[in-house]
Amino acid sequence: MFDQKTIQMLLEGIGDTLYMTLISTAVAYVLGLPAGILLSVSGKEGLHPNRIIHGSLGFLCNIIRSVPFLILLILLIPFTRALVGKSYGSTATIVPLVICAAPYVARVVEAALNEVDPGVIEAAKAMGADNLQIVTKVMLVEARTALLSGATITTGILLGYSAMSGTVGGGGLGDIAVRYGYYRWETGIMVVTVLLLILIFQLIQNLGMMIVRKLDHRKRQG
Amino acid sequence: MSAIEIRHLTKRFEAEEHTLTALDDVNLSIASGTVYGIIGMSGAGKSTLVRSINFLEKPSEGQVLIDGVDLSSLTAKQLRKERSRIGMIFQGFNLLEQKNVIDNVCFPMRLAGIKKKEAYAKARELLKTVALEEKEKEYPSRLSGGQKQRVAIARALATDPKILLCDEATSALDPQTAGSILRLLKEINEKLKLTIVIITHQMNVVTEICERVAIVENGKLVEEGPVECIFEAPQTDAARELISGTKEAYMPLEKAENGTPVRIVFRENSSFEPLIANTILKFGTPINILKADTRNVNGKAKGEMILGLPGDKEKREAIIRYFRERGLTVTEVRDYV
Incomplete structure (x- = not known):
């Protein structure tokens, strides 16, 4: 159906898409995980309530999250250029993807940590745990399945967003779909890219949920 | 010297617009090595009282002395150290759901920086004490309520505490299981010479194992004495109500x-x-x-x-x-x- 060149291009597209999605998810967690922990700890019912930190960090997250991704993509062009030297291609796309996802990750992490049973935290306090130990050894451990399913969902969203960045030359499958499917009316290639995106999404989602199930000891098994 | 000495303890919670006095000038002295009951209806302030003993709740006024040391005089670090010497078990067990039985028992020891091997050896011994050595690899979700509380007891004993606080520890259990947990606590009290403080709303828990009892009503300590005396001739309505149910x-x-x-x-x-x-x-x-x-x-x-x-x-x-x-x-x- 397709010639060697097209297949080669699609394979590269898959590689670029995975590269953008996975690297941006990872970097988004490097920023979002500590921010989420800070949000949860500084919250009203948190370990160390602090209205100023909680309020300002929460406000920053909300502002970034309220800007539509496509607009963020364009707004960040000068910043991206300054950081990676160009504003198009897969590596450049990672910058807006991370900026977009980090506040989302922070909120997902905050919500997961807030769900940890306060009784368990109290028990740890009664054992003489300090706040750092409570975060690292109780909250992150007890919330790990919620954190992992959050990460799975985040990866799925970033997969979609990475494809969206194709409209401004972002690279990957989205880029191929826009260039061939939209500009050149090559419907066949567009359909294949969409199918590939669906496949990748399914893989991420199922793999993530499989790990979650494996690691969750809360439910009775067998 | 008493293991626990509570002097003029008052705890107020500031809610919007109004203040709730959970504890009002409570004085209490608990002798070392005894099983001491604190009984009251729900909302009487007994949970706040037990949380004051390890300073999970800091008193608004008054003092808590553990072996003669005023907890409010300690730095945050010293207080954490002191807390590790006061074990606590809860109505809801509060085990780490994502850790198996033995890791739960090891947890306080790991917090205290004890080496993994050493902690495991000690945890196995403690699980023997609570008759759960077969279950060390199980996760809490697969245990019954009574078994969970046994794990919690083993965990509370892991740091060699001198005091064990029990916050409604048997209230979520059926009468038979509750009885076996109480017998276990009594056994531990005799074997380890541990001071045990039991918070409950059930008189039978107190009559079963406590030597002395304090009755709390509306944040005040209304009656205190040997369990036998209070059972025979209760002086206050609160005591009578708790005895007769x-x-x-x-x-x-x-x-x-x-x-x-x-x-x-x-x-x-x-x-x-x-x-x-x-x-x-x-x-x-x-x-x-x-x-x-x-x-x-x-x-x-x-x-x-x-x-x-x-x-x-x-x-x-x-x-x-x-x-x-x-x-x-x-x-x-x-x-x-």
Whole structure:
């Protein structure tokens, strides 16, 4: 159906898409995980309530999250250029993807940590745990399945967003779909890219949920 | 020296616009090595009281002394160290759901920086104490309530505490399981010479294993003393209500009117004599048994009866005298239905 060149291009597209999605998810967690922990700890019912930190960090997250991704993509062009030297291609796309996802990750992490049973935290306090130990050894451990399913969902969203960045030359499958499917009316290639995106999404989602199930000891098994 | 000394403890919670006084000038002294009960209805402030003992709740006023050391004089780090010497178990068990049994027991030791190998060895020993050595690799979700509480007890003992606080530790369990947990606590108390403080709303928990009891009502300590004395002759309505489990109120005989029922409490030795039968024969008058119960109070069998006596004042007083001569505690019961 397709010639060697097209297949080669699609394979590269898959590689670029995975590269953008996975690297941006990872970097988004490097920023979002500590921010989420800070949000949860500084919250009203948190370990160390602090209205100023909680309020300002929460406000920053909300502002970034309220800007539509496509607009963020364009707004960040000068910043991206300054950081990676160009504003198009897969590596450049990672910058807006991370900026977009980090506040989302922070909120997902905050919500997961807030769900940890306060009784368990109290028990740890009664054992003489300090706040750092409570975060690292109780909250992150007890919330790990919620954190992992959050990460799975985040990866799925970033997969979609990475494809969206194709409209401004972002690279990957989205880029191929826009260039061939939209500009050149090559419907066949567009359909294949969409199918590939669906496949990748399914893989991420199922793999993530499989790990979650494996690691969750809360439910009775067998 | 007392293990725990509470002086003028007051705790206020500032809610919007109004202040809630959870504890009001509580004074309490708990001797080392005893099993001490703190009993009260829900909302009486007993949970706040037990949380003050390890400073999970910092008092608004007053002091808490553990082995003579005022907790408010400690730095945050010293306080954490002190807390690790005070074990605590909870109504909801509060185990780490994502860790298996042995890792839960190891947890406080790992927090304290004890090496993994050493912690495991100790945890195995503790699991033996609570009869759960077979379950070390299980996760809490696969354990029954009683087993979870046993794990929690093993965990609480892991740092060699000198005090064990139990916050409604048996309230979520069925009576049989609760009984076995209480027996385990008593065993630990005797074996390790541990001071145990038990918070509960159930009198039978107190009568089962406590030596002394404090009764808390509306944030105040209303009655305190040896469990036997309080069971035999409760002084306050709160105590009476907790003993009987109903709203009925016992009152001193002098104030009672004729015809109200009386409550008698048998001591061990008095249960040998067929007392009610003898009374009926001696006075030639019927006695109505409204309620009869036996309870294990601190290892001694105690009988409790509520009796309807004849209306004739002289006969009634003679019967009460007769009861008292035989070493029974007699109180009058008001509004008994």
